[in-house]
Amino acid sequence: MSEDQKKILEQQLWNIANTLRGKMNADEFRDYILGFIFYKYLSEKMEIFANEILKQDKIKFKEMSPKMADFEESIEVIREEALQKLGYFLKPEELFSELARRGKGNNEDETAFEEAKTNFILGDLQKVLTNIQLSTMGTESEEDFDNLFEDMDLNSTKLGKSAEARNAIISKVLNHLDKIDFKLEHTELDVLGDAYEYLIGQFASGAGKKAGEFYTPQEVSKILAKIVTTGKHKLKSVYDPTCGSGSLLLRVAREVKDVAMFYGQEMNRTTYNLARMNMILHGVHYRQFDIKSEDTLEYPQHVGHQFEAIVANPPFSAQWSANPLHLSDDRFSQYGKLAPGSKADFAFVQHMVHHLSDNGIMAIVLPHGVLFRGAAEQHIRKHLIEKNNYLDAVIGLPANIFYGTSIPTCILVFKKCKESPNDVLFIDASKEFEKVKTQNMLRDEHIDKVVDTYRNRTVIEKYSYSASLKEIEENDYNLNISRYVETFEAEEEVDIHAVMAEIKELEIKRAELDKEIDVYFKELGLVF
Template sequence: MALKKSDLYSSLWRSCDELRGGMDASQYKDYILTLLFVKYVSDKAKADPDSLIDVPKDGSFDAMLAAKGDKEIGERFNTIIGALADANGLRNVIDLADFDDEEKLGKGKEMQDRLSKLVAIFNDLDFRGSRAEGDDLLGDAYEYLMRHFATDSGKSKGQFYTPAEVSRVVAKILQIPRNTPHARTVYDPTCGSGSLLIKVADESKYGLSIYGQEKDNATWALAKMNMILHGYEDHEIAKGDTITSPYFTIGSQLQNFDYAVANPPFSVKSWSNGLENEYGRFEYGRPPIKNGDYAFLLHILKSLKSNGKAAVILPHGVLFRGNAEATIRQRLLRQGFIKGIIGLPANLFYGTGIPACIIVLDKENAVGRTGVFMIDASKGFVKEGPKNRLRSQDIHKIVDVFTRQAEIKRYSRMVPLSEIADPKNDYNLNIPRYIDSSEPEDIQDLAAHLYGGIPDRDLDALGRYWEAFPQLRSQLFKPSRPGYSDLTVDVNEVQQAILDSPEFQKFAVEARDLTAEWFNTHRAALASVDANTQPSDLIATISDDLLARFKPVPLIDEYDVYEHLMTYWHGVMHDDVFLIMNEDWGDASKPRKTINDKDRNLSETPDLVVGSGRSSTKYKMDLIPPALIVARYFSEEQAKLDELTAAAEKASGALEEYLEEHAVEDGLLSEVMDDGKITKILAAARLKEARHDGAAPEEIEALRQLIKLYNDEANAKRAAKEAQVELNLLTLRKYGDLTVPEIKRLVLDDKWHATVVNHVAGVVNSLTLALVGRMQQLGERYAETVRQLNASLAEIEAKVEGHLASIGVHQ
């Protein structure tokens, strides 16, 4: 039974992190990713005899496994990795991490145990079927590890990795056709670990020819390994400083590429140190001596073919800083090279917390370009730990809007060059100059405060609701005087009035039906998931269709619906698909015993427990939760259990109430209290003593009643527990009886479909709550006029004066 991908990754990270000791994450990643590389190429060689990577017997992961527990394990690891490096010309690439370094890995037994546990952890991974297309075990494991290493490395050391979500945006906005031939080139002059390059190359089903340069030696080696891990063995990643010593040159000219991307270090002050040959890069102006942002931008521009396209991540300062940068910006705009600008949220990147932007360069049709398409995407993100992260809906919206050049109020706009060149703007590209993304101010209406009524202006601002529900406004409001209206229902009844509205009920049903139609369209494809399924293609197809279906629906933001599906995919469905692909529908649905593995720091919460105490057996149901089995096959048993549970709760309540009444000081049960508590044993002992001593009949009866309540509670709890045990046994047995059609019905209809329908219903409900909240806010804001408040104040003052007079106090 395979672990779910999410469990595998979290286990992998926790185990690796626990074995890290005091080593910095930026250093530790070199050890972990080297092991990942050796494991991957070893598995790949087993599955594919024609693999481009030659894995000798003494340079394989199996050789590492054989070294477990060896006193000289560190030295043996170095020898094994060296043999693999020699066989493939990878010296100084995969052998940079020293596995025999006592300062980093500990001495003697400490190193022996640490490395033995590490190699055992990686042995759980099986890459023989890996397709390395971004949704497979390798791709996801790599992204998971890199994200965590970058997060833990801090600002000064996390620059080796561009967040995967930002990389996807950059790759998509270049609009690379899916059938682009492999001969087309993509270039990154500051490629880091190479993940951005891979995301762009993957846009073509044939892959693109990859070229990159990286200054840091360890990061350059990481990029080389990353290329091989993702099937780009024919890459060309050079080492060195791109600005002072560009590697890709032809004579005195820079080599030109079809596409270019970059996330260069922000605002480098020493960019020109050692610069001798400018290669014609600064024909539109020389960047300031202490800020290298435009040096990288101009380098990329010069590296593009005449129809080349690029996307560069830079700090917002490049959009508005003056002097030399203003001159460069003006000249680039006049040449028409800048196609678009996308403002991103702050705190996305691991190297800095400042907000950045993506500048899109396009030499094709530059002469005829008359505007710059701008997007302010700064508000679309979710906070995750110490960083912000783009959600699936944020990525899709940015790409959709940019691709279609669609103008959306407070979000995107095609800004004419004439407006940018206007003296009031003077080629300043700061996005807020052209897109006001702030929410409209909520203005208080003085007349409404004086004379009552809700301003029609505020109601008109809710026009999208009235367009969707044409009759609702007249049902909730009636004119009071010109320009003002009153609620026709009490402010506290607004929500129910909306929910009872036929128009709203019809809207909710149509949203549910639309979701059902969408799911039915793709049900056959989902039911056909098998070992050959491409998960990334599957989710792309069904998610894009869901988004398209909700696009024309009024009120509902189709990207909100899309995000709910993608969140469910990443949290549950992807794991389900992974299990089915690896084990088929039948085996994936079978219960398995929970894992409690201290070495991997993995302890699972059971979904079902059979038996009790030490003899109990705990089960995990990864694909089909027990609740789905119970709901479909044992609803009567569950109803009976619910009754028994309610009876047990009622019995406990009666006991608690009786104790609260009588187990108090001077109460009938005060003689039995021990540290404020009364147990059944204490009550029975006191009853025996009371009878013997001839205590008051009231106390004896109270004790009898208390013991009866204790017995009633115990009997009720026992009945509920026995029913639960029986239901658990029935449920467990049912798993063994399930046919494949039944399994598919449970997963497809009861789990996936039902969950997405509920999510869409949640989107509809959130719209209702937003409208209700605004109605209540306006109703309460203008509920009492100033005249009414003054009258109330006068009335209160009169009462106070009367009270004072009655006690002889005169003002």
């Protein structure tokens, strides 16, 4: 698929999504449209899978009917195979295309869909979404499909005041989606996955402060992903303790040939559902991801695990309990102090460092305050640098690149086995960006410069600097980038004598002009 075709597909999906926009706000209609796309994906994967099994019988899954001989036996064989390979099962009458066809009713005029008579499918659709989950009960995939569609309330008055109105709008959306070919037969293409990512990004840009709960801008994701995959072609594991929609985990997978296992944790239930859908839509097998829903700091779900790559964009300066009981927790005990309750930034750092394998790399996005704030945070910084020597790099990003906040941010990179144990690399990338409307954007050349500078540990005047541990100690473990990367631009010296001479010359010219103007005024009988 060409870039132009891809953009057309993305625009088609966004237009369909906007069918619901007048009814509700961005984060609400997001849950419906992404849920419907996910249902279409599951349906088409089921159909392709079943058709392959039925190939020798020269029959299509969609054509199967209870009237056929051996129908029950054939369906049972397909169901068992599907649960093993796909993790779920759909009957022929539960396929997306079948619901879309029934919902369309007698409508042939697309421009008058709202007024056209449509069949009532709301009840059937709700039953199908429930049955997808029920089909996994008692199987390996049960947890991965549990309550995946819980945010799609088909009886919500936000979809329409009456059941008929809700039925009409949903039938219209299903009908439009049914016409789009996601090319799932072409396994080398990830058309639907890319389109899903596009929609998530579009919703994030319109969701204000809430966007940070589920989405990291792609350009930041690229930097994080490229950093943690430095020197690696395959990863045994990648982990995101605040995984949101899972986009950052999937971005890491694009930088290597293979990721054996994805791990994540997300506190927000709606976003947790989005992450699991996103994994499945990108072709990640249900056995290859382990995503949990809980508060990462208070109730960590992957105790005892260590990961080869860790990435995170946690909520900036979030509140947490800072309960003194945590001082007996292996994640925090060695530091002797906890991050303050009003700012959990370093609590996330400590949690991630604890789960980092000896040969791993972790990269975390944080607000600039973590670089210089005092008290407990200074104590933790000192421990990480002086006692552990895990801090590998500090990267300053431009302001106004995240949705919902304009503050400048930074990336901290940690390694337990540093190739350069005697220094920390500082990169000031805060001034290299392109302004697009109200947002600052990092282009590929900006991203490549950051990553290449990190990987080669290049020192570039006014951009990067390799600071010794001694220098950092002398700065009392203050990591403010301006202390290490000199960005001051000396102003050109002013020649006072030349300026005074120029002013004197201008004064003479002005006096001559005044005389000329006075002559013209006198000719007009006016006083200048």
